[in-house]
Amino acid sequence: xxxPRHGLAIGTIGVALIVLAGSAQAQQVPIxxxxxxxxxxxxxTAMTKEYVQMVGRMAYMWGWPLVDAANRAIAFxxxxxxxxxxxxxxxxxxxxAMLTRYIRPDQTFVTCTNQDVVYGIGYMPLDKEPxxxxxxxxxxxxxxxxxxxxxxxxxxxIGKQYGTKPGFYMMVGPNWTGEKPAGISAVVRSxxxxxxxxxxxxxxxxxxDHAAIQPVLSxxxxxxxxxxDGKMKTKDWSKLPDLPAPKSNGKGEEKWVNPETFFxxxxxxxxxxxxxxxxxxxxxxxxxxxxAAAKDPNIMQTLKDSAVAxxxxxxxxxxxxxxxxxxxxxxxxxxVNGAEWGTDYPNRTGTAxxxxxxxxxxxxxxxxxxxxxxGKQLNGQRSYAITFAKVPPVKGFWSLTLYDSLHMFHxxxxxRYSLGTKNKTLKYNADGSLTLYAGANSSGMxxxxxxxxAPDGTFSLYIRAYWADKAIxxxxxxxxxxxxxx
Numbered sequence: 001x002x003x004p005r006h007g008l009a010i011g012t013i014g015v016a017l018i019v020l021a022g023s024a025q026a027q028q029v030p031i032x033x034x035x036x037x038x039x040x041x042x043x044x045t046a047m048t049k050e051y052v053q054m055v056g057r058m059a060y061m062w063g064w065p066l067v068d069a070a071n072r073a074i075a076f077x078x079x080x081x082x083x084x085x086x087x088x089x090x091x092x093x094x095x096x097a098m099l100t101r102y103i104r105p106d107q108t109f110v111t112c113t114n115q116d117v118v119y120g121i122g123y124m125p126l127d128k129e130p131x132x133x134x135x136x137x138x139x140x141x142x143x144x145x146x147x148x149x150x151x152x153x154x155x156x157x158i159g160k161q162y163g164t165k166p167g168f169y170m171m172v173g174p175n176w177t178g179e180k181p182a183g184i185s186a187v188v189r190s191x192x193x194x195x196x197x198x199x200x201x202x203x204x205x206x207x208x209d210h211a212a213i214q215p216v217l218s219x220x221x222x223x224x225x226x227x228x229d230g231k232m233k234t235k236d237w238s239k240l241p242d243l244p245a246p247k248s249n250g251k252g253e254e255k256w257v258n259p260e261t262f263f264x265x266x267x268x269x270x271x272x273x274x275x276x277x278x279x280x281x282x283x284x285x286x287x288x289x290x291x292a293a294a295k296d297p298n299i300m301q302t303l304k305d306s307a308v309a310x311x312x313x314x315x316x317x318x319x320x321x322x323x324x325x326x327x328x329x330x331x332x333x334x335x336v337n338g339a340e341w342g343t344d345y346p347n348r349t350g351t352a353x354x355x356x357x358x359x360x361x362x363x364x365x366x367x368x369x370x371x372x373x374x375g376k377q378l379n380g381q382r383s384y385a386i387t388f389a390k391v392p393p394v395k396g397f398w399s400l401t402l403y404d405s406l407h408m409f410h411x412x413x414x415x416r417y418s419l420g421t422k423n424k425t426l427k428y429n430a431d432g433s434l435t436l437y438a439g440a441n442s443s444g445m446x447x448x449x450x451x452x453x454a455p456d457g458t459f460s461l462y463i464r465a466y467w468a469d470k471a472i473x474x475x476x477x478x479x480x481x482x483x484x485x486x
Contacts, residue, residue, distance in 0.1 A: 040284030047292055052299055056306030059286045061314055062345050063266050064257055065152050065352035070269045071256040073123040073194050086245030092122035096222035098237040105417055111253045111407035112355040115417050116399045117200040122222055126173030127193040132228045136219035137166040142202040142396040144363050149192040150273045154339040154360050156188035161467045183230040192273050197222055202397050205422040252406040259307035318350035321368040329478040332369045365472050367463040372482040380454035383439030383485040391434055396467030397421035402438055402452040403460050412453035425449045
C-alpha cells in the first residue's frame with residue numbers, strides 16, 4: 001500500500017530542521033583579533049563605591065607621571081622666553097635653555113639633580129611644527145640628548161655612545177607626515193604631541209674644563225623647523241634672563257600632582273596620550289568611571305577621596321629608595337626599565353615621584369640607597385666608609401652623590417655634593433680599591449679629598465654610571481659596601 005506523499009514531505013522538513021539546528025549550534029562566534037573588537041564597560045553601568053575606589057587607586061598610580069609631566073609642560077609654557085627660573089633652573093617652551101655650569105646647589109625645584117653634567121631643558125609642543133636641534137662636535141667629551149614623550153619614555157638614541165655625528169636633526173610628533181628637509185641628518189618621532197628635551201654634557205670639576213666646554217654648549221640649540229636655514233646657530237647661554245619663580249608650596253620639589261584636582265585633569269591628559277598596545281582596555285576601564293564621574297558628583301568625590309588616600313599610602317612611600325626598582329646588592333636598589341617603562345607602572349611612578357626623567361639604563365644606570373650595609377638609615381650624626389672594591393666600570397663617567405632627606409643637595413663649606421670621574425684628587429687604596437667617606441664631620445685632613453659632607457640628619461647616596469659596561473647592566477658588578485665607622 002502506497003504511503004501518502006505528504007508524509008514524505010513532513011519527514012524531509014523534519015530532517016532539514018534538524019540539520020539547520022545542528023548547524024546553528026556549531027556556528028563560530030568571531031574571536032576578537034584587535035583591541036577595538038573587545039567591548040568595554042557599557043555606559044550607564046552601576047558602580048559601587050568600592051568599585052570606584054578600586055579603579056580610582058589604579059588610575060592614580062598609572063596616571064600620576066602623566067599628570068606630573070603635563071603640569072610641568074603647562075608651567076613651562078608660561079615662560080615668555082628661555083630663561084632661568086628663580087635664576088637657577090633652565091626653563092623653555094618650544095625652545096631650549098642651557099646652563100653654562102653645574103646646576104646651583106641651592107636650587108629646590110627639582111630632586112636628584114647632579115653636578116657632573118651641564119643640563120639643558122625644554123618642552124616641545126610638536127603638534128605646532130617639528131623642532132630642529134643641533135649637535136655640535138663634542139670631541140671626546142661624553143654627552144647625551146635625552147628626549148622624552150609624555151609618558152616619560154625616551155624615544156631617541158642621540159649621544160656619544162650611539163656614534164651620533166655632528167649636524168642638524170629633527171624631532172616630530174606622532175601625526176607628522178612631511179618630508180625630511182635637505183640638510184637634516186635624521187628624524188626622531190615622539191609617540192605623543194608633547195615632548196621634553198634634556199641634553200646632558202659631562203664637565204670636569206676644573207676651571208679649565210669649565211672654560212673649554214663653553215663653545216660646544218653655545219651650539220646646543222633647539223628651534224622650530226620654520227627657522228631652519230642650514231646654518232649652525234649659536235646662543236650665549238650665560239645671558240639667559242632670570243624669570244620669577246612661583247611661590248613655593250613648602251619644602252622639597254614643587255608638587256606637580258595635586259590629588260584634589262587629579263581627576264579633573266586626567267581626562268584631558270588621556271586624550272593627549274594615546275594608549276600603548278595593550279593599554280586600550282585600561283583606558284576603557286578608567287574612562288568609563290571618569291565618564292560616570294562627570295555626571296555624578298558622588299562618584300567624582302569618591303575618586304578624589306581615593307586620590308588623596310593613594311597619595312599618602314601609595315605615592316609617598318616611593319620617596320624611599322628601598323621601594324624603587326629592585327635590589328642591586330649590598331643594600332642598594334636600582335630601576336630596571338628606566339625611561340622605557342612600558343607597563344611597568346610602579347617603577348614609572350616611583351621614578352616620577354623620587355627622580356623624574358631617568359635616562360635609559362644603557363645611557364645611565366642609577367643605583368641608590370637610604371641605608372648602610374646593616375640596613376640602618378644613613379644619618380649624618382654618624383660617619384661612614386663607602387668602599388668600592390672596583391669603581392663602576394663605565395665608558396662615560398661615574399659619580400656618587402649625597403642628598404638630604406628631600407633629595408636635594410646639602411649646603412657645605414667645601415661646596416662638594418658628589419665625587420667621581422670629574423674629581424682629580426681622589427686617593428685610592430694600595431690595592432686599587434676606593435674608599436669614600438660620608439658624614440657631617442670630616443674623617444680627617446688625610447681623608448678630606450674623599451669626603452662627602454652630610455647634614456646632621458638623614459641622607460641618601462646615589463650612584464650614576466653613564467655608558468655603563470655590561471657588568472653593571474647585568475649586575476655582575478656590585479655596588480660598594482657602606483660601613484658605619486665607630
